[in-house]
Amino acid sequence: MLTKRIIPCLDVKGGKVVKGVQFEGLVDMGDPAAQARFYNQEGADELVILDITASREERKSIIGVVESVADSVFIPLTVGGGISTDDDIRALLNAGADRVSVNTRAVQNPALITKAADRFGSQCVVVAIDVKRREGRPQWDVYIYGGKERTALDALAWAEEVERRGAGEILLTSMDRDGTQEGYDLELLHVLTNQVNIPVIASGGAGKLQDFADALSIGGADAILAASLFHTRAMTIAQLKQFLREKGVPVR
């Protein structure tokens, strides 16, 4: 049986793992390769590395980070942040990424998704979608530039478009919940996972064990992603998997 994936996320800036609350206030949390080895030991099913470096010059350091992580662990590696062209993707895959995650540039140039899927296959292309709920309504706006800029896109319509263009998975982050530990936005997850026929990774808001079970069973997510909870060692992956197993959620 296909198991649900538990994915720690390493937000990397200037070669270091950092983590903020609601996309702000970054705190240094250590060396990416060391973190990757730790999570590999713990039973992480995949790793996501997001390069949140602002400038293009600094961004070259991500290649070295990907290489050192890929040298350290033998689990799937998804890398995102600042990807503009299919050659950027090629470079990350060559460095050791198995999949890439595109966000801002995909909104600005949706043909990037199509091109990447044609060249590298859908299974290689994850589209990250950062969303914020519209006041009081079950509707969500898509944000870009790490949550700094609102677009005119509706989350559900955009999700359908990325699927149509060949994305193999959606990494869905609720900006309202990110870093709050108040739980995933279950309504968002439920609506979106029913709208598309590609897997969805839930991100943003995990605080307690039950939040993960809810995202997977009520929300219908195929995988869950978390950062702070794991980085601060507030919760271990082994502990989480044991809990999910007891709840009847298939995990590795």
Added chain:
Amino acid sequence: MIAIVDYGMGNLRNVGRAFAELGHAASVTDQPEAIVSARAVVLPGVGAFGEAVRRIDRLGLRKPILDAIKLGRPLLGICLGMQLLYEESEESPGFFGLGVLPGTVRRFENELKVPHIGWNDVITEKATAMFGVPGRAGCFYFVHSYFAPLSEFTIGQTEYGISFSAAVRRGNIYGVQFHPEKSQEAGMTVLDRFARLT
């Protein structure tokens, strides 16, 4: 030396890294002579079937791969590399694979989420060099939208809506739909056993 065939698609370094970790000499190559003279050949790959076929033919690698098979060298196709062992794929009609396994690679049914991404069990019915004793061979990492149906060559099967070939063997030809190089210890064991076939 194990030759990891480079036809310009996929993260070959990860397969090389895994063999290095296991202590087996392996090198990534697109040279026909290196493929024919290798003690074993690995055909990795991610991406589309048609594009892979086009690149293999453009680089003149079809013949050396088939020659290595004829010479009795163990060959392991991984993911798309396994699908390339078949005659054709619904992904790219009109493109002919290596054709060393009969049949057509198919797409998963629509009611399932596609791609099939994640860790899933591989079950074996008979004892094999690759998986050992029959039963649950372990949990492996899959990421694919197309699959090889069960056949007389299936040595390991996985269920995703239907049961499909997770691993196949025909003589010295092996294929795995999952990524052993990304499947932690379970995958490393498979790669190690393959490397020890010669």
